[in-house]
Amino acid sequence: MIRFDGVTKQFPDGTTAVDRLDLEIVEGAFTVFVGPSGCGKTTSMRMINRMIAPSSGRIEVDGRDVASVDPVALRRGIGYVIQSAGLLPHRTVVDNVATVPVLTGTSRRQARREAMAVLERVGLDASLATRYPAQLSGGQQQRVGVARALAADPPILLMDEPFSAVDPVVREDLQKEMLRLQADLEKTIVFVTHDIDEAVRLGDRIAVFGTGGVLQQYDTPDRVLSSPATDFVASFVGRDRGYRGLSFRDGSSVPLHPLSTTRAESATEVRLEPSEWVLVVDEADRPRGWMDVTGLEGVRAGHSIDESTAAGGSLFPEGGDLRQALDAAISSPSGIGVAVRRDGSVLGGIDATEVLAVLAAQRGTEASERSRAFTESGPAAG
């Protein structure tokens, strides 16, 4: 467990980066520090491994004041990942991953062997091991960064905006990978980001920092979205917070309707009314795109299917949440969201108004549960 006790950090120029921070980070939890630039989230994180010394207050790791621990030994026991990975450019991938075990005295040969296993765990091919970091893509470098932090199997992992320098598609992959790893490893993770979406997706607990380094709220993601503690948090989580909050609601009760689909090769045989759409699927029944009358005429005139279909919207995976369901419906050109099975094949269609009806029903149930809890506990408390 990591504990901040009245921690303040003032820089020599007089700015207060962190202001009287009290915070307990639960062991084995994925804790995200989120906030705008200059709110002290990175400074707070870097005080845990003594990269920055607090002006006042104390920080404990497993009950020990970090100020009393040798900084080099302390850091070797805490994994660290930063933006653009911070890999050593002059060492190969495998040697980068083996860095901390070698520092702590493991033989190079043994450390390399272990490093290969860690590379595999983060989803990197063994053939990349002998490359230099500059020969990898941004996403691959970031995976190596995570592998390096995990190599010595530290109980704590500090991650400073590790995924903000990669493109959104790669970022999402890395986020999923991180959640998968965490489910296995159950490390105590402190993750810094300025992206509230990333915070909500990854965190078990979110600490929202405000300007001047003041902690605004420390809570679970759905609580931060549904009941922001301060105006600052409300404005930081943004106008979309209602929409984001949908991602904590189960979407399994959203009704699915049969969809009119066609294979690409039989597309010319389709008959469509002017405002009708048909979903074109591939040989494995996976969606390829939506086609309307204009597209159909294009196909008949000899254009390819890809030219004649509008790109599909986002997909609602089986067992997904309400946010995915609603987004699938409103991002689809036909207005009908596409639900897919785990193998990617089409399961059915989603109607946006029905998603909202499910939301209303869930809220109704919650309200009646709350009032029942109130009446039950009322007399006892009185």
Next chain:
Amino acid sequence: MRWLVDNFDTVLDLTGTHLYLSLLPLLIGLVIAVPVGSIIRASRWARRLTLVVASIAFTIPSLALFVTVPLIAGLRILDPLNVVIALTVYSTALLIRAVPEALDSVPPDVVDAATAMGFGRFRRTVTVELPLALPVLTAGVRVVAVTNISLVSVGSVIGIGGLGQLFTQGYQRNFPDQILAGIIAIVVLALFFDAALYLVGRLLTPWTRTRRSGGSRVVTERSAAGEPT
């Protein structure tokens, strides 16, 4: 040219002396400047003081230094050690500025990450910062090597061996061929060493030659990396 061909053995002999007199000070300079340069980097005033002292040392005319070193060091005026000492002063003066500058070229986030992983200061300097400083440091070493090779020839004025003797003798005998031979030999030597050090620098830094294929991908990732944090 005729003279150069006829007296090739003599020229080769002088070249050996010349090399010894110019490269030994470079080596001594490196042995002094790498540790000292790494240490003074941490303190701003130590760095500034070193800079001032090094600049003054480098402004002393070489001939004046060749003449005063024997007086200070108590050596015979014709001792080749005088040239070695004088050139060591110049080499160190140049390198003690080049080493901190080369270390400055190491990306700060790499140094920061190394520290956060648990490198102690000494280990970080030796195994992370100095290797990454090599490309810039090699450039500095090449300048010093070429400077030394040309400065050794000045030593012949006070009677020290080396290719500069071809100048003094050719001038005394009014024999341009010998002077020309000296110029050619020194230029070839300087060019050869410059190229050799460049190659050594490349061999020591294999990671700088690795560019992955697919340039367009790099561009998109760079632009993505540019978003504000």
